[in-house]
Amino acid sequence: MKQLIQSFKTGATILEEVPAPQVGRGSILIQTTRSLVSLGTERMLVEFGKANLVQKARQQPDKVRQVLDKIKTDGLMPTLEAVFNKLEQPLPLGYCNVGNVIAVGEGVSEFKIGDRVASNGPHAEFVCVPKHLAARVPDNVTDEEAAFTVIGSIGLQGIRLCNPTFGETIVVIGLGLIGLLTAQLLQANGCRVIGVDLDPAKIALARQQGITGINPSEGTDVVKYVTTLTNGTGADGVIITASAKSDEIITQAAHMSRKRGRIILVGVVGLQINRAAFYEKELSFQVSCSYGPGRYDEQYEQKGYDYPLPFVRWTEQRNFEAVLQAMAAGHLQVLPLITERVPLQDYQEIYARIGQSRSIASVLIYPLNTVHRSSVQIMPVASFAGANGVMGIIGAGNFTKMTLLPALQKASAHIKYIASNSGVTGTTLARKHHIPISTTTHQEILSDPEVDAVLITTRHNTHAAMVLQAMQAGKHVFVEKPLALNRDELEAIQQAYDGSVTLTVGFNRRHSPHAQKVKQLVGDAPMNIIATMNAGFIPLNVWVHDSKTGGGRIIGEACHFIDLITYFTGSKVTAVCMNAMGSQPTAQTDNATILLKYENGSTGVINYFSNGSKAYAKERIEVYTQERTAIIDNFRITRAYGFKGFSKLKTPLNKGHANQCKLFNERICKGGPALIPFEEIVNTTLASFAAIESMQQGKWISLQAQAQPELQPQAVLNHIDVI
Template sequence: MKQVVQNYKSGELALLDVPVPGCKPGGVLVRSAYSLISTGTELMKVSEAGMSMLGKARSRPDQVAKVMQSVAVNGVPATYRKVMGKLDSYTPLGYSLCGVVEQVGTGIDDVKAGDLVACAGNEHALHAELNWVPRNLYAPVPDGLAPRHAAFGTVGAIAMQGVRQGEPQLGEVALVIGLGLIGQLVAQLLTASGVRVVGADPDPARCELAVGLGAAACGDPASTAVENAVAELTGGHGVDQVYLAAGGGSNQPVELAARLCRDRGRVVDIGKCRLDLPWNAYYEKELDVRFSRSYGPGRYDPEYELEGRDYPIGYVRWTERRNLACFLDLAARGRVDVEPLISHIAGFDDAVETYRSLKDGDLKAVAVLFRYPGQRAEETGTPAPPTVAVPAVRRGSSGGGRARGADAPVRVAFVGAGNYATSMLLPQLARRDGVALSTVVTTTALSAANARRKFGFAHATTDLDAVLGDKSVDAVFVVTRHSSHAELTRKALLAGKAVFVEKPLALTGDELAGVLAAVEESGNDRLQVGFNRRFAPLLREAKGKFGARTGPASLRYLVNAGRLQHGSWYLRQDSEGSRFTGEGGHFVDTASWLLDADPVSVYATGTPGTDGGGDVQVVLRYPDGATATISYVTTGAAGFPKETLDLVADGKVLRLDDFVRASVHGPERWVSSRLPKARDKGQSAEL
C-alpha cells in the first residue's frame, strides 16, 4: 500500500510503498476514503524538516535537552547513532481521516466490516491507504454525513475541546485569534452554543469566510476594527473568553488577548503561539489562562488510546472519543458546516506535490483533503470499496530450517525494529560477512519500511506467520516489547528457527514454562537471550587481569537507572512487568558470569515508588559462599554513571566504572585507559 512520509533529516517527502498493517486485537483495520491535511500542525512539521540541523535544534529545545541527558548517560557516539537513526528515518504525516472498516479485531463489537468511521491519532489516522485504529480513536459516522466532511472529525474534536475549556455560556462574547482551520471551527462551535464571536486574522479572505459562517465581526488584529467590534458588542467591558488559535513566533496574540478580555475573563491556548504573558496586564485583570490539550481527556494516555480503557462517563463526560462523536453529530445535523472550509481536494497520488504547493505558498488553503482511489469526486454517501494491492510475502510451510551449505550466508529475520534493534544490533549485523538480512516484521507498516531501507532487508512485512513459515529463514531475532518475548520465542522455536531474544525471555513463570514446553516439543534448543554485558571487552579484560579466585567473593553492583519520562511503555507495569523484571536479568547474568556460578538463593526487597516499583535491593548467594548485591535505583542523580561494579576477593578489588574505565587493585595494579570512543557493552561480541 502507499503512505505519505517525510525524512526529518533531509526534508524529503515521498509517497512510499509500505507493508499493509495487521489487524491487531482491540481495533479495526480501516481503508481510507478521505484524509485531512492539517495546514497548521503538519505544515509546521514539514517546514521544520527543511531547516538546517541548527534550525531544528532551535525550534525544538525540549529535544535538545533530551539529547544532552542521553550524552551524559550513554556517551556521545551512542547518542549520535540514536539521534541520527531517528532523524534519518521516514516519519508519518496525518491524523484525521474517514474510511471504511476493512477488518475487525478481536474484542471489537461496536462496528463491523463495511461501516464508515472517522479516525484520529498521529500514529493511527495517517495519510495511508490502510490504517489500524484502536477502539477509542475511531467513531461511527452518522447516516447522511459525507465521508469528506467526516474526515474533519479529529480537528473538530480539537476545536471542541478548546471551546469546552473556555466554558462559554449563552449570550457571552468571545474573541478567536487566528482564523485558520482550528479557528474557523472554534468560531462555528461558539456560534452554535449561542456565543457571539469576533474573529482576528490578518488574512481578509479568512475574515470574510468566518463572517459568512456566523461570526459577528472579523478584522485584522493590527487595525482598530477588532477593538471597535469588541467594544460595541460588550459595552466596553471586553470579551468573556479569548481563544488563541494562532501560530508563529509573535507575542501579539497574547497581548491582544489581555487588552480585549474583560476583568476575570478566560484565555484558552489551542494553537502553538508564543506565550510571553505581560504580567501587569494579566495580573490586573486576574485573567484565567487555560490550555487545551488536543482532542480531550484520554489523549497521551496509553491505557485509554492503545488498550481501550474508557473513562466512566459519570467522571469524565467528554473524552476524546466522545468529542469526536459529538462533532460528527453536529456536522451531520448541519450545526457545523465544513464544506466552505475545503479549499482543495487532491488525489492521493498527488500528495507530495500538494504538500510542496502548500509549503511554497502556491496553494492558499484553509483545509485540504486527500481523496483515495475508489472515491467519486462528488460522493455524498458511503464510498465504494477500492481494490488495494497487498504486497506479496513469500510463504512456506512451518517446520525445520532449510539445508544450508557451509558457505551460504545465515538468513536472519527481525521481529521488531525499535530503538535498540536499530541502534545496537542491526548496524552490527548489516556489515557482518556471512549474514543476509532476509525479512523485518513489525506491527506498524512504516517502521518495517524504514528498517528495510536503512539496513538492506530483502523484505518488509507485518505478517509474522509468513516469516516463521519461510524455510529460507535460518534465525529469528525477537526485539519487541517485553510482554511479547515469550510467545514470539515459543512460536519461532516451534517453527524450527534458531532464536535470539532480547532480555527478558519471559515475565512470568507460566510464560517461561511455555518456552520450555516449545523446546521439549520441537527438540529445538537453539536459543540465546540478549545478555550482552558478559561480552563487553573492557569487563572481560578486567576479569582476566583479576585472575582465578581461591576464596569466596563479595560483589556490589550499583545500577543508577534513573527516572523515566511520563508515558514510557517501561512504566506499564501491568502489561510489561516492573522495570527490574525487564532489565534486572542483565545484572544477575553479569554477576553470575564474574563469579563463574549460578546463584543458589536470593533475597530481594524494594522501596515504594511509581517507576515500576521504586528501588530494588537484591542479594544473591552462590555455592562457594560468594555473594552479589545488586542495587537497582531510580532515585539517583541523573549525572552519576549508570553502572558501577566492585568485585572483592583474595586481597584484590576489581572496579568497573560504567564500561568507560576499569581497574584491578592487588599485588599488581592494572588500570585501563579511558576509552576514546564509546561504551562498548558487548553487543558486537555477543552477536
C-alpha cells in the same frame, strides 16, 4: 500500500510503499477513502525537517541539553550516531482519516466490517486504529465532511474547557482551519463570536459564515473593538487557535477579557504572561490537550478502557461523535472550507508548496482498488536456499534500529525479513540495511523454511509467546530481555525447550571486552560484586512500568545485571532479597537494591536507581575478590587493583552488543551451543521474579525451594497479538 511519510533529516515528503498493517486486539482495520491535510500542523513538521542542524537545535533547546549530557557519559561518537539515527526516523503524516472497516480485532464489539468511520489514522491506504480513536459516520455525512471530524474535535475540546453559555461573547484568535471550525461550533452553542486573523481571505470566509471578523492589519484595534462591542465589559472567553512565537497574542487576550474571563490555548503562541492583567481580572488560563479526555492515556487509547460517561461526559471518542452529529444536523458546514481535492498520487500538489500555501483545507482522495498486502519486497530477494544463518527480525523499534541492526551488519549477518507493526519503520530500516522484505506479520517469517533464526525485539509482553512460536517452527531464537514476565510464561518455555534449537537472551554485557577482561582476571574464587545502574527517570505512565506490558524495570532491565554477576561468579543464584524506596503498595521498584546469594558463596548487590543525574555515568560494576578489585566504569574504562600485569582497559563505549551479534551469527551459521546456557537464563529470569516477590513479602526468597507450576505452552500462545 502507499503511505505519506516525512523525513526529519531532509524535510522531504515521500509517498512510500509499505506493507499494510494487520488488525490488532482492540483495534479496527480501515481502508481509507479520504484524509484531510492539517496544513498548520504538517507545515510545521515540513519546515522543521528542512531546517539545518543548528536551526533544529535552536527550536529544541531541551534536546540540546540531553545531547550534551549524553556526550559526557557515552562519548561524542556514540551520541552523534544516536542523534543522526533519530533524525533518520520517518514520521507518518496525517491524523484526519475516513474509510471503511475491513477487519475487526479481538475485543471490539462497537464496530463491524463495512462500517464507515472517521479516525485519527495517518495518510495511508490502510490504517489500524484502536477502537476509541474512531467513530461511526452518520449516513447523511459524506466522506469529505467526515474527514474534518478529528480536527473539529480539537476545536471542540477548546470550547469545552472554555465552557461558554448561551449569549456569551467569545473571541477566536486565529482563523485557520481549527479556528473557523471552532467559531462555527461556538455559534451553534448560541454564542456571539468574534474572529481575529491577519489574512483577508480567512476574514472573508468567516464573515460568510456569520462570524464577526476583525483584521488588525487593516488598522482595527482588537482590544478596543471587543471592549466597545461588549459595552465595556470585555469578552467572556478567548480561544487562541493561532500559531505565533510572539507573546503579544496572550497579552491581547488578557486585555480584551472581562473580569474572571477564561482564556484557552489550542494553538501555539509565546507564553510570557503579563501578571498584572491576569491578577487584576482574576483570569483563568488553560491549555487544551488535543481531542479531549483520554488523549495520550494508554489505558484508554491502547487498552480500550473507557471513562464512565456519568463521570467523564466527553472523551475524545465522544467528541468525535459530537462533531459528526453537528455535521449531520447542519450546524457545522465544512465543505466551503475545502480549497482543493487531490488524488493521493498527486500529493506534491499540496506538499511541494505547503510553506507558501494559503489554502484552508486540502483533501486527499484514495483509490478504491488497493489490495491489502502484508509484505513489501524492498530489493531483489537473493536465493537463500542452502545458506546457513538466514535471519528474520521481529520488531523495528529504537533498539533494533540503533543497536541490533548496526551490530548484525558488522557481523555480515544474512537478514531476509524485518517485521514491524505499522510497516513504516520496518520498511525504512529495510531500505537502509538492504533487507529484502518488510512485513507486518511475523507469521511470514516463521513459515519461511529458508529462515534459520528469529530475532525478537518487540514489547516485553510478547516475548514469551513469540519465543514459543519460533521454537515450534524449528527456528533458533534470539530474544531481547526479558525472556518472560511471569512464572507461567517461563514454565511454558521450559516445557517447550528440548535443545533442538538454541535460545539466546540479549544479555549483552557479558560479551563486552570489559566484562570478559574482568572474568579472565578474577577466576573462579568466591567474590563480592556491586553493580550500580543510574537508570534515569521514566514517567510512570510509560509502558515499561506496566507489570503486564513491560514487567517493570527490575524484570525488564535489572535482569541484565543479574546475568552479568552470574557470568562473573560462574555460579547460580540461590536466594534474592530486594528493598525498594518507599513502602508497600507504592514502593518504587525503579529505586531499589537487590541482594543476591550464589551457590558458590559469592554475593551480589544491584543498586538500580532512577533518581540520579543523567549527567553522571550510567553503569558501574565493582568486583572484590582475594584482596583484589576490578572496576568497570560505564563500559568505557576498566581499572584493576592488585592484579599483576594489568591496570587499565580503555575503549569507546562498548556494552557487548557487537560481539554478542557476531557470536550469535557464528553459532547460527556454523553450529555450536547457545551463547548462554539455558539453565542460567532460567535462573536469571527466576531471580528477577523473586526480587519483586521479596519486596512484596518483605523477606528473602529462595530459588531452590520454589515449586514450578504446570502450564501448557498453548496457554501462553493464546495471549499473543499479531504483528
